[in-house]
Amino acid sequence: xxxxxxxxxxxxxxxxxxxxxxxxxxxxxxxxxxxxxxxxxxxxxxxxxxxxxxxxxxxxxxxxxxxxxxxxxxxxxxxxxxxxxxxxxxxxxxxxxxxxxxxxxxxxxxxxxxxxxxxxxxxxxxxxxxxxxxxxxxxxxxxxxxxxxxxxxxxxxxxxxxxxxxxxxxxxxxxxxxxxxxxxxxxxxxxxxxx
Amino acid sequence: xxxxxxxxxxxxxxxxxxxxxxxxxxxxxxxxxxxxxxxxxxxxxxxxxxxxxxxxxxxxxxxxxxxxxxxxxxxxxxxxxxxxxxxxxxxxxxxxxxxxxxxxxxxxxxxxxxxxxxxxxxxxxxxxxxxxxxxxxxxxxxxxxxxxxxxxxxxxxxxxxxxxxxxxxxxxxxxxxxxxxxxxxxxxxxxxxxx
DNA sequence: GTCTATAATTCGATAGAC
DNA sequence: GTCTATCGAATTATAGAC
Numbered sequence: 395x396x397x398x399x400x401x402x403x404x405x406x407x408x409x410x411x412x413x414x415x416x417x418x419x420x421x422x423x424x425x426x427x428x429x430x431x432x433x434x435x436x437x438x439x440x441x442x443x444x445x446x447x448x449x450x451x452x453x454x455x456x457x458x459x460x461x462x463x464x465x466x467x468x469x470x471x472x473x474x475x476x477x478x479x480x481x482x483x484x485x486x487x488x489x490x491x492x493x494x495x496x497x498x499x500x501x502x503x504x505x506x507x508x509x510x511x512x513x514x515x516x517x518x519x520x521x522x523x524x525x526x527x528x529x530x531x532x533x534x535x536x537x538x539x540x541x542x543x544x545x546x547x548x549x550x551x552x553x554x555x556x557x558x559x560x561x562x563x564x565x566x567x568x569x570x571x572x573x574x575x576x577x578x579x580x581x582x583x584x585x586x587x588x589x
Numbered sequence: 590x591x592x593x594x595x596x597x598x599x600x601x602x603x604x605x606x607x608x609x610x611x612x613x614x615x616x617x618x619x620x621x622x623x624x625x626x627x628x629x630x631x632x633x634x635x636x637x638x639x640x641x642x643x644x645x646x647x648x649x650x651x652x653x654x655x656x657x658x659x660x661x662x663x664x665x666x667x668x669x670x671x672x673x674x675x676x677x678x679x680x681x682x683x684x685x686x687x688x689x690x691x692x693x694x695x696x697x698x699x700x701x702x703x704x705x706x707x708x709x710x711x712x713x714x715x716x717x718x719x720x721x722x723x724x725x726x727x728x729x730x731x732x733x734x735x736x737x738x739x740x741x742x743x744x745x746x747x748x749x750x751x752x753x754x755x756x757x758x759x760x761x762x763x764x765x766x767x768x769x770x771x772x773x774x775x776x777x778x779x780x781x782x783x784x
Numbered sequence: 785g786t787c788t789a790t791a792a793t794t795c796g797a798t799a800g801a802c
Numbered sequence: 803g804t805c806t807a808t809c810g811a812a813t814t815a816t817a818g819a820c
Binding site (some may be wrong): 425426428429468500503504505510513514517518536538539540541543544545546547548549551552553555556557558559560561564568571572573575576579580586 | 620621623624687695696698699700705708712713731732734735736738739740741742743744746747748750751752753754755756759763766767768770771774775781
């Protein structure tokens, strides 16, 4: 397993908890659930492995706390209607590159059912309602949310997880330029166009 | 007396090998690399776990053989230019639902680097060249391949792996209707549109 | 070819001294 | 709170009898 820069050792217990949680998120994001061991997380946090168990009882509970966070979704009503697609692509790119909380879900949700359930919850309880508020029609919102999510998650998968060379090489402007119109259509098009 | 190369005699061991490989693909596709154990694969193939090791030497070599297959990509030159997006969506849907070979790559490529490298190889050696043959311009082909792949993989992730309820509920026609124009634009649009 | 037994690791989790 | 020692289970992999 690879070496990573150790985090500064804290003094207070609550700071210890935060340090462990941060190290856990990084490990889960990099290695997935199975390969992220308590021992490796403890080593990253520069703490004894037994302490991790003392603070979080079990690996499963540590994981559930590590993936418990609120998505900071943008306020779509604040941007012009014809720019909502591009704005959303830019916002999600910011989120993916800000920290590794989204990487945790993508890396673990594929094999861990708790993480997958967390993703389903995010789509249903956060993304879809925001789209309802934007479009005003609750009927198609779940479908629009999944369409937007599929394109955003797919690009994140190619760029940040699989690291496909062309996806890594693309600039932010290129990604916004290509994916913006796609999300624009998923968010605003009334119904399916005939072909 | 003439000497001729003898035909490969079909042995009993060949069928056993194939049975193990098929069971391995299913397990790797369902559980990912770590959680798919030799014991479980052997149980599925109704064979002794030691036999799996005898035939494939190690779990890693078994895995590398399990993800070695040729993608059957459609001949884009055979379909009308304005229907190429919809045709491609339909073709990929067929592939995803035909067997679990694509699920193996998606489920394991997230945490296993060998599978990720296999995916990068598929994009560079099969998908991109096919797009070059279709568009005639090699410059943008890697980007188009990644764009198409991101949307297709993203929808597969939501529908077949994460099983987001709206993605599972969508009909084949709906998916083709929404994703078709997206892939059409990724495949045919000359350059980025200004906004 | 087949299977039993087991080696060698690694992991999550626990007990208990200090 | 912290750490040492270790348990029990699960895993890949090997050795060898039949």
